[in-house]
Amino acid sequence: MTPPRRQRRSPGPDRPAAPAPPRAPAEEGELPNPERLFVIGGEGGGERADIDLVTLIVARADPPVSATPEQAALLRLCAAPLSTAELSAYLSLPFSVVTVLLTDLLAKELVQARAPIVRQKVADRNLLEAVMHGLQKL
Numbered sequence: 001m002t003p004p005r006r007q008r009r010s011p012g013p014d015r016p017a018a019p020a021p022p023r024a025p026a027e028e029g030e031l032p033n034p035e036r037l038f039v040i041g042g043e044g045g046g047e048r049a050d051i052d053l054v055t056l057i058v059a060r061a062d063p064p065v066s067a068t069p070e071q072a073a074l075l076r077l078c079a080a081p082l083s084t085a086e087l088s089a090y091l092s093l094p095f096s097v098v099t100v101l102l103t104d105l106l107a108k109e110l111v112q113a114r115a116p117i118v119r120q121k122v123a124d125r126n127l128l129e130a131v132m133h134g135l136q137k138l
Contacts, residue, residue, distance in 0.1 A: 049099070053083065054085065054116045055114070056081040057084060058081045060111060074091070074101055074102070074111070075111065
């Protein structure tokens with residue numbers, strides 16, 4: 001599943017192009033606009049949900065009208081279960097910001113968080129024997 005993309009509008013013949021504001025060059029790995037992250041995540045002073053990188057998130061409802069664009073994007077992406085690491089990568093947001101957004105959505109009961117499915121460490125002997133017999137019949 002690919003993340004939603006926005007299309008940039010090019011200025012029409014009757015609209016002149018606005019000059020781009022000057023920006024300081026960003027270092028590699030550094031986000032160029034930290035103020036945007038504060039606006040997205042809010043103060044984040046409250047308690048956060050117990051979410052780690054492999055917690056699976058599933059949407060329980062469609063995005064409400066009052067949802068922020070980032071919350072709406074999270075809800076659209078979570079139609080199928082996705083880990084928080086995948087959500088962070090798809091939205092190009094730090095994990096801490098995604099955690100704040102998910103905490104808000106969990107409080108509103110718009111998403112459900114669940115632990116990943118852990119497989120058995122040792123395979124079942126009966127299953128291995130059945131596979132072995134099946135391969136021998138080939």
